Amino acid sequence: MDVVQVSELCKKYKNRYRTKIALDNISFSVKKGEILGIIGPSGVGKTTLLKILTGQLLPDSGQFDILGEKISQKTYENLGIMMSDGLYETLSIKYNLQLFAEIFNTQFVKLS
Known part of the structure; x- marks a missing residue:
């Protein structure tokens, strides 16, 4: 079973002049015992992804689950970053x- 399963997460930030795509259909899984590193240059969506996974930000579309379950408040109470x-x-x-x-x-x- 995957510990974390992320499927097609998308997040856009809009202002009156332009739209910035922070996450564009991001998908990955993490299996038990694996260590995941999220690396990349500034502005590619690393912090946005972590904020979505920790409940600080809602995605525009896509879904993710932890230990095979949809995320709930109880899940966040047992999650740390x-x-x-x-x-x-x-x-x-x-x-x-x-x-x-x-x-x-x-x-x-x-x-x-």
């Missing part, structure tokens, strides 16, 4: 994770 400026640079990754687990009252599971 950290943008690049969210880390404390003086702490190790482990201590950053422990800190955020404590802030959000979540059990920190030691990774092997």
Whole structure:
């Protein structure tokens, strides 16, 4: 089963002078155990995609699901994302994770 399935996501931003296509029929899947990196130059839609996947922005069309289920408020309560400026640079990754687990009252599971 795919952990994340994204199908034909589209997002356009319009102002009175022009339309900017941020996402144009984006489709991909992430399987259990895979790590996904979203890279590209400035302005190609990386942040727009992440905002849609985390419920901060609605797509114009397309759909996505997590663990085979359509997204609901309950899904978002169990979902986390950290943008690049969210880390404390003086702490190790482990201590950053422990800190955020404590802030959000979540059990920190030691990774092997």
